[in-house]
Amino acid sequence: MNYEIAKIPAYRAVGLKWEGTFSEIVPNLKNVIQQMEDRAGEVDGKVNPNVQLGLSYHVIENGFRHYAAYEVSEEQEIPDGMIEIKVPECTYVKTTHNKGEEISKTYTDLHKWLFNxxxxxxxxxxxxxxxxxxxxxHEHYPVDRDPNDPHFDIYIPIVKKIN
Known part of the structure; x- marks a missing residue:
């Protein structure tokens, strides 16, 4: 696996929110992601129309809050039923999950890299x-991905360890 450190400026995103437990992911989260894909045309001010964002925050016991969204310009209005997400400037470790690989292995390898x-x-x-x-x-999905065997970039916000 290849890992790189990247600083990404603060940005604004617009999309749909899902919140639930790991046991509720199928089919609920996939449905929200599909709804965002279906409604992508309502978001005119996409900064990168070829990348859908999956922003996950593990703030729920045995689950997480997820935003299926697009990075947008400041002028973008918030379509009905969608919400705005403000992502602060962060330093990230970035890696790529490739087609044909196990997603759990990609994340296990990333965890090992981070630990070391x-x-x-x-x-x-x-x-x-x-x-x-x-x-x-934060996962960045190319819009042309295969939902059954996806490839995508993973961004984990990081800070230097304090000795």
Whole structure:
């Protein structure tokens, strides 16, 4: 696996929110992601129309909050039923999950890299997270992906470990 450190400026996204437990993912989360794909035409001000975002925050016990969204310009209005997400500037470790690979292995390898690196996962102050290793996960999906065997980039917000 290849890992790179990248600083990404703050950005604004617009999309749909799903919140639930791991046992509720199928079919609920997939339905929200599909709804966002179906409604992508309502979002005119996409910064990168070829990339749908999956922004996950592990703030629910045995689950997470997920936003299926697109990065948008400041001028983009929020379509009915969608919400705005403000993502702060962060430093990320970035890797790619490739077609034909197990997603769980990609994340296990990423966890091992993070554990052995000079970095630890970033946590927002005053937020309780239920995943001690990667509480925030941002996935960037190309719109032409195969939903049954996807490829996508993974971004985990990180900070330097304190010795």
């Amino acid at each position: 690196s000079d970095y630890t996962a970033y946590r927002e102050a005053d937020v309780d997270y239920y995943d001690p290793y990667m509480p925030i996960k």
